[in-house]
Amino acid sequence: MSILPQNFTRSLMVGFIQYLAKRELKPATKSISLMNVRIFHQIALQEEWLSFPDKSLIFDTDLPRDRVITPKYIPQDVLNQLKKHLHLLSDWLQRFIIILMETGRRISEVSFLRFDCLEQDSDGDWLLRVYEKKLKRERLIPISPGCVKVIKEQQNELKNNGLCSPLLFPSRRQSKSPSICAPHVNRALNKLAVKNKIVDSNGMIYKFSSHQFRHTVGTQMINSGVPQVMVQHYLGHESPEMTARYAHIHNSTMKAAFVGYQDRLVDIQGKINSSDDHLDARWLKQNIMTQALPNGLCALPHSAKVSSC
Numbered sequence: 001m002s003i004l005p006q007n008f009t010r011s012l013m014v015g016f017i018q019y020l021a022k023r024e025l026k027p028a029t030k031s032i033s034l035m036n037v038r039i040f041h042q043i044a045l046q047e048e049w050l051s052f053p054d055k056s057l058i059f060d061t062d063l064p065r066d067r068v069i070t071p072k073y074i075p076q077d078v079l080n081q082l083k084k085h086l087h088l089l090s091d092w093l094q095r096f097i098i099i100l101m102e103t104g105r106r107i108s109e110v111s112f113l114r115f116d117c118l119e120q121d122s123d124g125d126w127l128l129r130v131y132e133k134k135l136k137r138e139r140l141i142p143i144s145p146g147c148v149k150v151i152k153e154q155q156n157e158l159k160n161n162g163l164c165s166p167l168l169f170p171s172r173r174q175s176k177s178p179s180i181c182a183p184h185v186n187r188a189l190n191k192l193a194v195k196n197k198i199v200d201s202n203g204m205i206y207k208f209s210s211h212q213f214r215h216t217v218g219t220q221m222i223n224s225g226v227p228q229v230m231v232q233h234y235l236g237h238e239s240p241e242m243t244a245r246y247a248h249i250h251n252s253t254m255k256a257a258f259v260g261y262q263d264r265l266v267d268i269q270g271k272i273n274s275s276d277d278h279l280d281a282r283w284l285k286q287n288i289m290t291q292a293l294p295n296g297l298c299a300l301p302h303s304a305k306v307s308s309c
Helices: 010-022 027-047 076-088 091-103 107-111 145-160 182-195 212-223 228-235 240-259 276-287
Strands: 118-120 126-132 137-142
Touching (some): 010 027, 076 091, 091 107, 091 182, 091 212, 126 145, 212 240, 228 240
Antiparallel strands (some): 126 137
């Protein structure tokens, strides 16, 4: 049975929605099917391809909700075990994992760090230049002294070995990819876990995945009282919903953090860095690094005089 474009009505779409509901499909599959129909309808109207009704046929409320995704962060006791045995890995891999652990960057972002990825701002604090492939943008993020240390160690190792590479972590083997891949890192972590009996709270060997470090940093930030909007900005999430996966676990912490939230882009002297990249990094540094972060950064401004931190 053929249906003319002008006969595509809301009631017809409701019938299609009901049809999908009866099929044994994942919520994401159903949503994609409905969104494809909606996009085709919108483009057809825009380009005047067919005489479709100009009223909306599919609404956001029609899209099935996927199951709630719980962040797969690494428990603190497992992290402690990992840190205890990290020295058993090769030097470059230790540094790679420390950067993942400290910054929560995607493994692709660490893999493609440029050799000269470090910069300093006007206060003398170090920033890491990363390329966020998902958002197709390059930006600066503040990092801890420990992270700076391992990056400089990696730079020196490449120089001392006469390795000329545009990447901080060039591939260790002859392959089509010039960078380190996730399976390589995951295999090394899980071999380490098995050999040294790194276990979870149930006594089972813990199964590592490189992306868990990202979830861990996000969850630790939320637990430390960093406002969700700042965590979103730091991790480079496209939407608040992605960051909310970490936030919903500790809503009470979030409420307390937002009470004192202030968005300051200008320092107390009223100076603004002329570089957009540095301005963005300054905002992150002032609003995130002044919180109690897991990477050990001092919670006081750079100019504050303290005996220890």
